[in-house]
Every structure is written in structure tokens, then in C-alpha cells.
Amino acid sequence: MEPGTLDVSSTRSEFPALHQSVAGSPLTYLDNSATTQRPQSVLDAVNAFYSHDNANVHRGDHQLSQRATEAYENARKTLAAWLNATPQEVVFTKGCTEALNLVAASWGGANLRPGDTVLVSTMEHHSNIVPWQQIAGHTGATVEPIPVSDSIELDLEALKARLAKGDVRAVAVKAVCNVGGTINPVAEVARLAHAHGAVVVVDAAQALAHEQVDVQAWDADFVALTAHKAYGPMGIGALYGKSSLLAAMPPYQTGGGMVRGVSFEKTNFADPPERFEAGTPNVAGAIGFGEAVRFLQKVGVENAARHETCLARRAEELLEEVPGLKVYGKAKHKAGIVSFTLDAAHPHDVGTVLNEYGVAVRTGHHCCMPLMKRLGIAATTRASFACYNNDEDVERLVRAVHKAKELFS
Amino acid sequence: MSLHELYQEIILDHGKNPRNFGELEPYTHEAEGFNPLCGDQIRLLVRVNQGKIEDLKFSGRGCAISTASASMMTQLVKGKTVEDAVALVEKFRRSMTEEGTEADMGELGCLSGVKQYPNRVKCATLAWHALKSAVTTGEKVTTE
Numbered sequence: 001m002e003p004g005t006l007d008v009s010s011t012r013s014e015f016p017a018l019h020q021s022v023a024g025s026p027l028t029y030l031d032n033s034a035t036t037q038r039p040q041s042v043l044d045a046v047n048a049f050y051s052h053d054n055a056n057v058h059r060g061d062h063q064l065s066q067r068a069t070e071a072y073e074n075a076r077k078t079l080a081a082w083l084n085a086t087p088q089e090v091v092f093t094k095g096c097t098e099a100l101n102l103v104a105a106s107w108g109g110a111n112l113r114p115g116d117t118v119l120v121s122t123m124e125h126h127s128n129i130v131p132w133q134q135i136a137g138h139t140g141a142t143v144e145p146i147p148v149s150d151s152i153e154l155d156l157e158a159l160k161a162r163l164a165k166g167d168v169r170a171v172a173v174k175a176v177c178n179v180g181g182t183i184n185p186v187a188e189v190a191r192l193a194h195a196h197g198a199v200v201v202v203d204a205a206q207a208l209a210h211e212q213v214d215v216q217a218w219d220a221d222f223v224a225l226t227a228h229k230a231y232g233p234m235g236i237g238a239l240y241g242k243s244s245l246l247a248a249m250p251p252y253q254t255g256g257g258m259v260r261g262v263s264f265e266k267t268n269f270a271d272p273p274e275r276f277e278a279g280t281p282n283v284a285g286a287i288g289f290g291e292a293v294r295f296l297q298k299v300g301v302e303n304a305a306r307h308e309t310c311l312a313r314r315a316e317e318l319l320e321e322v323p324g325l326k327v328y329g330k331a332k333h334k335a336g337i338v339s340f341t342l343d344a345a346h347p348h349d350v351g352t353v354l355n356e357y358g359v360a361v362r363t364g365h366h367c368c369m370p371l372m373k374r375l376g377i378a379a380t381t382r383a384s385f386a387c388y389n390n391d392e393d394v395e396r397l398v399r400a401v402h403k404a405k406e407l408f409s
Numbered sequence: 410m411s412l413h414e415l416y417q418e419i420i421l422d423h424g425k426n427p428r429n430f431g432e433l434e435p436y437t438h439e440a441e442g443f444n445p446l447c448g449d450q451i452r453l454l455v456r457v458n459q460g461k462i463e464d465l466k467f468s469g470r471g472c473a474i475s476t477a478s479a480s481m482m483t484q485l486v487k488g489k490t491v492e493d494a495v496a497l498v499e500k501f502r503r504s505m506t507e508e509g510t511e512a513d514m515g516e517l518g519c520l521s522g523v524k525q526y527p528n529r530v531k532c533a534t535l536a537w538h539a540l541k542s543a544v545t546t547g548e549k550v551t552t553e
Binding site: 345346347348349352353356363364365369372378379407408 | 411412415416421424425446447448449470471472473474526529532
């Protein structure tokens with residue numbers, strides 16, 4: 001395929017779940033920020049593991065266990081290469097939430113002291129706020145918000161001013177905003193934070209399928225990832241951590257698989273990444289995650305991003321012609337996400353009407369209640385695009401929003 | 410199930426022009442209802458006199474279903490004894506969650522379509538939970 005092109009109809013044909021009707025209309029799936037659909041190759045990889053190689057990983061002498069271990073570790077290598085990291089820096093977790101909890105509990109528990117501050121952007125998802133509040137409660141540290149503008153952009157000047165006080169130990173930001181689509185300047189945030197000795201923790205949930213995540217280019221200390229928002233299975237994700245940081249961190253959970261030796265006198269923990277993978281891991285999920293990365297390689301994540309952004313901008317333009325409709329998230333750099341309110345109808349009602357036309361969107365606070373408060377609203381309706389969406393999806397969305405407007409006016 | 414069965418005229422009307430909306434002075438009981446799924450909340454103020462709901466008002470923000478349900482509720486329970494109001498809350502809750510219980514709901518029958526949308530049932534019952542809480546315990550409630 002030529003660079004810069006995406007064969008949307010062929011890509012669509014790889015996703016079995018897209019080919020169905022909802023309420024008598026063809027499914028228009030625009031809830032990709034919540035979870036994407038999965039291509040046949042990912043479904044097949046998960047099924048093949050359970051059908052042929054199913055065994056527990058590590059320390060098994062039998063062939064199935066060896067195959068399972070190899071497939072699991074190969075998935076780690078595939079993901080690490082994709083992120084521009086080493087396999088030792090990639091810890092499998094059940095998702096972004098667990099990855100962020102791991103960093104907050106383990107790194108935060110070992111490094112935060114009374115008087116320390118963790119800066120968390122106002123646009124963060126609850127999963128990058130609440131773990132910090134919890135560990136702050138245990139360590140005596142404080143969590144403070146980094147302000148955002150009306151257009152949902154980080155206030156870098158405020159960040160600089162706050163860092164200059166010298167008490168900030170960590171800065172937690174998302175790479176892409178799940179409400180307004182903002183693409184945050186992660187590398188710039190990392191540069192500023194590092195200049196003041198703070199670590200940077202990036203929630204890359206919305207980024208993985210929509211930009212080339214390169215942990216070196218970001219110079220991020222920790223990056224939380226999830227597979228299911230990037231065409232992979234649910235229940236599997238990863239934490240990238242710089243090897244020097246991971247090596248100094250205590251375990252998050254303890255048990256089998258993460259120790260070198262156990263006695264009642266002393267337990268020695270394994271090196272990363274095993275130190276952070278207690279218990280039987282989600283092997284099939286990891287294999288599916290690896291396959292999802294191969295799908296991203298095949299499609300070309302930058303081609304996909306260009307396509308999605310183009311559809312989202314078109315949708316935004318057409319939606320803004322609807323009287324009383326307001327789009328939230330007007331950042332200069334935006335991913336394929338459109339969040340809006342309609343003065344005549346509550347987002348819940350809009351979502352119900354859209355569903356009657358086969359259009360799947362998300363409504364509510366999107367697990368970003370502090371951002372909603374900042375914007376002065378309770379909820380939005382959000383359409384989020386993926387590589388398989390097309391012009392008809394945009395048309396059906398816009399048509400259905402007009403119907404909602406008519407019904408409630 | 411068509412949209413017009415869910416969003417009947419009477420629901421759209423109560424949603425747009427809610428009755429008994431605003432503040433009440435004086436009041437004897439209050440409660441807040443919160444739907445953690447969508448962040449919607451309502452505040453309900455009730456004046457009980459000699460065991461009867463003399464007056465009540467609600468405020469806050471919500472979808473058409475929750476606003477219409479709250480509005481109709483206030484009209485129906487005004488003048489009722491606390492005991493009868495609580496019995497009606499139970500009857501309404503059952504009509505939203507159990508099969509074959511929607512008959513005989515009178516004006517509230519127009520909300521029966523909500524049952525086909527399980528994620529919206531909490532919208533319809535939000536104000537009712539708040540009423541029960543206000544007149545029985547007065548504690549803040551969520552619909553979790």
C-alpha cells in the first residue's frame with residue numbers, strides 16, 4: 001500500500017462485528033474511544049492459543065507450556081519494539097487502570113513524602129487521578145490539578161510556574177484526551193518536568209491506535225497502555241517504565257511468578273518485568289495484544305490517524321450547523337474525537353435517539369468529572385472514530401443528531 | 410419499540426416544562442438523588458404536615474426521562490399521606506424493574522417504554538428514590 005493511503009473498505013471487512021444491524025439500520029460504530037472492535041486476526045490469535053497452545057507460562061517442562069511461554073514473551077517483544085522500548089521495560093497488566101495503579105502504589109509509595117506534590121492535569125481520566133489521591137493519602141503528599149483552557153488545552157505556563165516551586169515529584173498527563181480529542185505535547189511536558197526532577201506518567205489509552213507511540217521520543221518515565229482501545233482484547237494492557245525506575249521499585253502485587261526464592265526468613269523478588277506480574281498472566285490477552293500491534297503495523301497508524309481526523313473534522317463541521325449544538329474540545333492538535341452538547345436535549349436522550357438509528361456513541365462524563373466541572377457541564381455526547389469508519393458513518397451520525405434535535409425541539 | 414413510544418408527548422412536555430420545579434420554603438424533608446452513571450443530580454424538597462405531603466419541589470439537571478418522571482411524581486404525591494407516597498414509590502419501582510407490573514400505573518403508564526432501555530431505568534427512578542429517602546431517612550441517596 002502506498003504511504004498515506006488507507007483502504008477503508010478492505011479494513012472494514014476484517015472486523016466481523018461491524019457487519020450487523022442495530023434497530024433496523026446498519027451499525028454505525030462511533031464509540032471507539034470506549035473500545036474498538038477487533039479484527040479477525042486478533043480473534044484468531046486468541047482462539048489459536050486456547051485451541052492449540054493452552055498451558056501455563058514459565059517453568060513448564062512440557063511442550064505446550066514452552067509454546068505458551070514463547071508466544072507470551074514474543075508478544076512482549078512485539079509490543080516493546082512497537083513502543084521503541086526493551087522487553088524488560090514492558091510489564092503486562094490488565095489494562096491502563098492497573099498500570100496507573102501500579103505506578104502510583106509502587107513508585108509513589110516508595111518515593112512520595114509529606115510536602116511532595118503530584119501534578120495531575122484537569123483533563124485526566126479518573127484512572128489517572130484517583131490512584132494518586134489514594135497514594136497521597138498514604139504518603140502525606142498532595143495532588144494538585146494543572147489547569148486547562150476552555151478549548152481543553154494544557155496550560156503549560158501554569159505547569160512551568162508550578163514546577164518552579166520545586167516540590168513536584170510527578171506529573172501525570174494523558175497523551176490524548178478522551179473527551180475533547182486534545183493531543184497533548186507529552187515530550188514538552190516531560191522536558192519541563194525533568195528539568196525540575198519530576199517523573200512523567202503518561203496515560204496513553206487513547207493514543208496507541210491513533211499515533212505512533214514512541215517512549216523514547218516522548219522521554220516519558222512511565223506510559224500506561226491498554227489493548228482493547230487499539231483493536232486488541234479486553235483485560236490486557238501494559239506499563240512501560242524506564243528500566244532504571246522499574247529496577248528500584250518494590251512489587252505491586254505479590255505471589256507466584258514474581259519471586260526468585262521464598263522462605264519464611266526472606267523472599268527475593270525477580271527482576272522487572274516479572275517482579276510486577278504476580279500470578280498467572282492473561283496469556284491469551286497478551287498474544288492478542290501482540291496481534292493487534294501487527295494490525296497497527298499493517299494499517300499504518302499514521303495513515304489511520306489522518307483518516308480518522310479527517311472524518312472527525314468533517315463530522316464537527318456538519319454538526320456545528322445544527323442550531324444549539326456546541327462542540328467541546330477545540331485544541332489545535334486534535335485526534336478523531338468529537339464531543340458535543342445539544343441545548344434542546346440531554347446527552348442521554350441524544351444517545352438513545354442515535355441508537356434508534358443504529359449509531360453507537362458514548363454519553364456521560366466519560367470518567368472525567370473534574371474536566372466536566374471545569375467546562376461547566378454534566379455530560380457530553382461523544383463520537384470517536386477508528387480506522388474502519390467511513391463517510392457514511394459521518395452522514396448517519398449527522399442525520400441522527402438532526403433527528404434528535406427535531407424530537408426535542 | 411419506536412422512539413415515539415419512548416418519548417411520548419406527555420414525557421416531552423414534562424421534560425421541557427417540568428411542574429413543581431424550583432425551591433420550596435419552608436420544607437421539612439430533603440434529599441439529593443445522584444446518578445453516578447451520567448452525573449445527573451436532583452434535589453428534592455418536601456413539606457410534610459400532619460403526615461401528609463403538603464407540597465414538594467425539585468431542582469437540578471437531568472435527561473428528559475428523569476425530568477419528566479420527577480415532574481409527574483411531584484404532581485401525583487402532592488396531598489398524599491407519606492405512607493401512600495412510599496407505597497406508590499414501591500409500585501413505580503416495581504413497574505420499572507419487574508415484568509407484568511406495568512398495568513394500572515395510570516398516567517405513569519407513559520413511562521413503561523423505559524423498561525425496554527435497561528440503562529435508562531435509573532433515570533426514571535432517580536426522583537422516586539430521592540422521595541423515599543427524603544420522607545423516610547432524609548439521607549442523601551445514589552441510585553447505585
